[in-house]
Amino acid sequence: MGIFRLDPETYRRYKDDVLRLCNSFQRIDRRGLSDAEIATELGLPERVVTEIRCVAERDCYSLDEWEKAIEFKDQACRDWAALALKRPDLKRSSDG
Amino acid sequence: MAPTAASTTLEESIKAVGLEAGARVVGIATVEAFRERVPEGYRPDDILPGARSVVVAGGDGPTAGAWRCPDHRVMEITGYDLRENVAVHAMGDHIERAYDHHAIQAPSLPVHGHAPPMSMMLAAELAGLGTRSLAAHIILNPEYGLLYYAALITTLPLAPDPPLERPACPHPGCVAMYKRIGTTPCLRVCPACLSGTVKDGAIATSTYDRERCHSRAQTYGIGSFQKALYQIVNEDDPARRRTMIYGDFFTKSLEALGFYRDSIAQCFECMRVCPVGRKHRKLL
Amino acid sequence: MSELLPGATAALKSAALKAGASVCGIADARAFDEHAPPKHRPADLLPGAQSVVVVGGAQPRAGDWAATSRAVLETMGTTERIQSVGRRLAQLIESEFGYYALFVPPGTASGDTPFLSLMLAAELAGVGSRSLAGPVLNSEHGFLYWSAVITTAPLEVDAREAEAACPAPACREMWERETTTPCLKVCPASSGGCLDGRLENGRAVRTFYDAPRCHTRVHTHWIGGFQKVLEETLNEPDKDKRKMLLYGDFFTRTLWAVTYSSTNIAQCFECMRVCPAAHGNKELH
Numbered sequence: 001m002g003i004f005r006l007d008p009e010t011y012r013r014y015k016d017d018v019l020r021l022c023n024s025f026q027r028i029d030r031r032g033l034s035d036a037e038i039a040t041e042l043g044l045p046e047r048v049v050t051e052i053r054c055v056a057e058r059d060c061y062s063l064d065e066w067e068k069a070i071e072f073k074d075q076a077c078r079d080w081a082a083l084a085l086k087r088p089d090l091k092r093s094s095d096g
Numbered sequence: 097m098a099p100t101a102a103s104t105t106l107e108e109s110i111k112a113v114g115l116e117a118g119a120r121v122v123g124i125a126t127v128e129a130f131r132e133r134v135p136e137g138y139r140p141d142d143i144l145p146g147a148r149s150v151v152v153a154g155g156d157g158p159t160a161g162a163w164r165c166p167d168h169r170v171m172e173i174t175g176y177d178l179r180e181n182v183a184v185h186a187m188g189d190h191i192e193r194a195y196d197h198h199a200i201q202a203p204s205l206p207v208h209g210h211a212p213p214m215s216m217m218l219a220a221e222l223a224g225l226g227t228r229s230l231a232a233h234i235i236l237n238p239e240y241g242l243l244y245y246a247a248l249i250t251t252l253p254l255a256p257d258p259p260l261e262r263p264a265c266p267h268p269g270c271v272a273m274y275k276r277i278g279t280t281p282c283l284r285v286c287p288a289c290l291s292g293t294v295k296d297g298a299i300a301t302s303t304y305d306r307e308r309c310h311s312r313a314q315t316y317g318i319g320s321f322q323k324a325l326y327q328i329v330n331e332d333d334p335a336r337r338r339t340m341i342y343g344d345f346f347t348k349s350l351e352a353l354g355f356y357r358d359s360i361a362q363c364f365e366c367m368r369v370c371p372v373g374r375k376h377r378k379l380l
Numbered sequence: 381m382s383e384l385l386p387g388a389t390a391a392l393k394s395a396a397l398k399a400g401a402s403v404c405g406i407a408d409a410r411a412f413d414e415h416a417p418p419k420h421r422p423a424d425l426l427p428g429a430q431s432v433v434v435v436g437g438a439q440p441r442a443g444d445w446a447a448t449s450r451a452v453l454e455t456m457g458t459t460e461r462i463q464s465v466g467r468r469l470a471q472l473i474e475s476e477f478g479y480y481a482l483f484v485p486p487g488t489a490s491g492d493t494p495f496l497s498l499m500l501a502a503e504l505a506g507v508g509s510r511s512l513a514g515p516v517l518n519s520e521h522g523f524l525y526w527s528a529v530i531t532t533a534p535l536e537v538d539a540r541e542a543e544a545a546c547p548a549p550a551c552r553e554m555w556e557r558e559t560t561t562p563c564l565k566v567c568p569a570s571s572g573g574c575l576d577g578r579l580e581n582g583r584a585v586r587t588f589y590d591a592p593r594c595h596t597r598v599h600t601h602w603i604g605g606f607q608k609v610l611e612e613t614l615n616e617p618d619k620d621k622r623k624m625l626l627y628g629d630f631f632t633r634t635l636w637a638v639t640y641s642s643t644n645i646a647q648c649f650e651c652m653r654v655c656p657a658a659h660g661n662k663e664l665h
Contacts, residue, residue, distance in 0.1 A: 006628060008620035019307075023211070028233055028292075028302035034135035035208070051629050054209035058627035060307040063323045066345075068288075069312040069363070073168040076285055076365040081166035090166045143449045146665075185458070188441060197665045198443030203451045205640055208629050213451045250443065251665055318635040326626045330619055356639040 006051040014049075015056040017042060022053050024060065106195075107254050110151060110187055117186035118179035119153035120243055123223030123257045126150075127249075130222065138214055140249045144200050149254040151187055152216070152223040154243035155180030157361075160377040163368060172315070172362040173355070180246040188248045197252035204246065210306065216245040223247075224257035229265035230292040231282035231366035232304045236264040241373020242364075263298065267371045271297050281369035286312075290366065312363035316345075316352035324349055388477055389536040392433065395472055399465045401435035402521045405505030405538040408432075409530065415500055422530045425495060426482040431535040433469055434498070434505035436524035438462040440649070445659055453653075457645040459486070459525040466527030479533035486527065492595065498526040506538035511546035512577045513563035513651035514589050515658075519545045523658040547579055548657040555579045562654035567597075575651060597648035601637035605630065 019025070021041060023032030035053060039046040075092050082091040104112070111122040127140045127147045141147040155178070162174045181201070188199040203213040217235050220226050226235035226243070237243050238260065270280040274294040283290050289309040292302035310319055324346045331337040340346060352359040389406060396404035409422035409429040422429035438461035444452055466483050473481035489495045499516045502508040508516035508524065518524050519541060551561040558565075567573035569590055574597065576588035595604060613625045625631060637644035652658040 004628070004630065005621070006624045008618075008624060011620075011624065024305075024307050026233060026304040026306055028228055028299060028304075031133065031135075034137060035211070036137060037135055050208050051624075053211075054629040054632050055624060055627040057209045057307060057310075058319055058322055058632070059623065061311055063320075063327065065308065065311045066315055066320055066323065069315045072286075072288070073172075073312065073315070073363055073365060077168035077171070077368070078166050080285075080365075080368050081164065085164060085166075087166075143452060144443055144447050146446075185461075188443070192441050192443065198446050199441060200443035200447055200452055201456050203449065203455045205455045205643065206636060207451045207455065207633060209632055213449055213455075318632065318639060321635060322626050322631070326623060329613055329622060329626075353635065353639045356641075 004047065004051060006048070006055060010048065011052055011055055014042060014044065014052050015059070018049060018052045019056050019060065024057060105255075106252075109194075110190065110254070113190045114151070114153045114183040114187045117183040118155065118177070119183035120156055120180075120240060121154040121225050121237060122183070122187075123152050123154075123220070123225040124149055124254050125152065125219060125222035125224075126254075126256045129256065130218065133218060134215065140202065140214065143203065143214060144198060144249045144251065146198070146251045147249045149250050149252060149256070150202065150219050150223065150247050151184070151250065151254070152219045152225055152245055152247045153180040153183040153187070154220060154225050154237060154240075154245050155183065156240075157242045157244055157367075158364065160379050163364075163377055168363075171364050173358045176244065176357060176360055178244075178246075178357070180244050184246040184248045188250075191248070191250050191252055195252050197250055199248050199250040199252070202247040202249050210310070214247070214249075216247055219247040220245040222256075222259055224259050227260050227263040227265060228299075228302075229282070229370070229372075230270075230280055230294075230299055230302050231265070231286075231290060231370060232306075232309055233302065234367065236370070236372045238262070238264040239373065240376060241370060242367045264372050266294050266297070266299065269371045270294070281371070282366040285369050286366050309363070312365075313361055314352075314359075315362050316348040316359060317356075317362075318353065320345070320349040321353060384477060384479070384533055384535070388533070392469065392472065392477075392535065396433075396435050396465060396469055399468050400437060400461060401465045402437040402439070402524060403507045403518055404433065404435050405502070405507035406431050406433055406535045407501060407504035407506075408537045411504045411537075412496075412500065415504075416497060420489075420493070420496055422496065425484070426480060426530045426532065428480070428532045429482075429530045431531050431533055431537065432496075432501050432505065433466075433473075433529040433531065433535065434501045434507055435462060435465050435469065435527050436502060436507050436518055436521070437465065438525045439521060439523055439660070442659065445649075445653055453649045454647040455640075455643050457643040459645050460642045462525045462527045466529055470529045470531075473529065473531050473533055477533050479531055481529050481531040481533070484528040484530060492591075496528060496530070498528055501528045502526050503540060506540050509541050509544035509546065510587075511544075511563070511655070511657070512551075512561060512579075512584050512587055513546075513567075513575055513655060514587075514594075515652060517545040517655075517657050519543060519657075521660045523652050523655070545657040546655075547582065547584060548655070550656045552579065552582045562656065563651040566650050566654050594648075597650075598646050600647050601630070601634040601644065602647075603638065605634045606638060609634065 035049045039049045114122040191199040226237040293300040393404040438458040470481040470483040569576040574590045574594040578586040
């Protein structure tokens with residue numbers, strides 16, 4: 001027996017439900033469910049839920065989102081500095 | 097400020113140790129306070145049998161100068177001294193030596209995906225150190241704004257600090273802004289991760305996309321390493337694989353793993369525009 | 381080089397305790413020659429070495445041992461706190477005494493081999509003795525983390541501990557009753573664990589320690605686990621199954637451990653948890 005391996009078909013079937021129920025998309029007025037609570041809700045072993053959640057958290061957005069994150073931070077940081085420090089030259093030009 | 101005077105309470109003595117060790121704020125919550133809001137397995141007394149109290153230390157985030165840097169990469173790797181953890185260790189040692197009660201640092205590093213064994217955010221709230229905000233539900237201290245939190249769990253019974261009556265968020269400036277244009281600084285700067293509404297000067301609704309935020313707050317780190325590695329192992333062309341392995345993104349991801357202390361939090365844009373605690377960032 | 385002043389050893393030990401060590405002992409650098417292989421003796425690291433200063437401390441708290449979540453001991457790592465004491469002493473020896481001092485790096489020289497055995501150093505410095513379970517235990521404080529400084533200063537050396545912490549009286553009684561001890565029972569080599577041994581007349585006369593298996597427990601989520609998953613991933617032809625490996629719980633946790641290494645250093649303490657000699661002598665509430 002090797003390390004725990006999640007069956008891709010099980011993952012595909014339950015990943016959206018697990019993401020919906022856990023703490024991935026948060027609301028201030030209620031908490032996400034624990035793996036044990038999700039397991040009860042979906043009728044799955046807790047270990048399987050943990051594995052689905054871990055993979056789904058990482059799989060939720062493609063690597064493109066990371067590139068967007070870099071762009072976002074560069075722009076937001078420079079825009080703020082330009083405004084707060086009264087330095088319009090710090091604003092990012094349209095060609096980056 | 098060392099605990100000395102006979103009239104100093106037990107709680108004041110312990111807090112003094114934490115403050116001297118570098119905490120900006122220290123608060124106390126009872127273990128019972130966690131029960132209602134935390135699922136089984138994640139409560140303080142699930143971790144330390146017989147636990148009675150949770151002592152929470154808040155430590156400073158980036159310096160005022162770091163907030164002013166127009167290069168976001170500086171903030172990404174500005175690093176922390178993790179002094180709230182130092183304060184927690186100092187208080188934990190003190191409790192075991194001086195009062196003969198068990199004390200442990202509350203485990204807060206994620207051990208299964210993004211899930212930590214115990215929520216430091218909730219601990220800070222219950223210990224009266226801050227309240228949830230529109231910005232990713234980050235706990236804001238009304239005086240200092242963004243702080244980093246660590247906690248210890250102990251069997252020593254302590255008088256708790258009450259949760260704050262008045263929320264730090266929304267700031268009056270943000271209430272006024274919402275009235276004018278239907279948004280707040282944090283919601284406006286990062287609509288990708290955040291959404292929310294303000295009504296009668298209080299948060300009415302608030303959502304937070306943690307997984308998207310992860311790509312921003314930990315652009316280079318464990319997640320990016322996994323994503324990039326998955327692409328690398330699936331790339332059949334050796335020349336393309338080579339450029340991926342040695343390219344900037346994967347290299348920075350490895351650096352973030354190697355120099356983790358300098359790359360714990362990598363996006364502060366919602367906090368950069370937040371007015372809570374800003375007076376402490378205005379220097380010469 | 382200046383001559384060592386009288387009282388220097390005592391001053392050094394006092395500084396160590398003030399800096400946070402629970403114990404401080406001194407070993408003769410030459411005493412390692414009999415026990416350590418070439419390239420791993422003090423003089424191999426610092427030519428002209430005379431003494432090895434050993435400090436122990438930064439041990440888990442009583443509460444850590446009592447915690448029911450294994451995540452506590454897995455992620456509370458405090459060994460860095462004793463490393464900083466070692467570094468400070470190395471600087472003190474050089475700046476105050478004028479002799480060379482080398483802080484022994486706590487990592488490995490290659491593979492799993494350390495530069496200098498800190499366990500052997502602790503034994504020779506009289507601050508601990510080996511246990512059936514392997515770790516060196518101090519007779520007063522039990523399980524400690526160690527740091528060492530090699531120096532050309534001719535410090536006053538300490539004798540080895542006269543009485544070993546292991547086996548503890550309770551363990552000797554248990555052996556008489558059940559032919560086992562708490563550590564051997566919790567992790568028996570005969571059932572897929574790491575340890576075996578035998579007591580005779582209250583002393584350990586044979587020990588067995590499966591280091592590679594122990595590595596999978598103490599460093600479950602570490603470099604070895606990372607390498608194993610990487611190998612399985614590269615050998616897995618199905619892309620979806622590869623994703624399950626790379627994004628899964630085990631690999632994610634392993635990356636957390638590698639990243640936050642200072643707090644994930646040791647991930648199995650079960651032999652020490654059950655050891656009556658490992659937790660020091662203080663009873664708490």
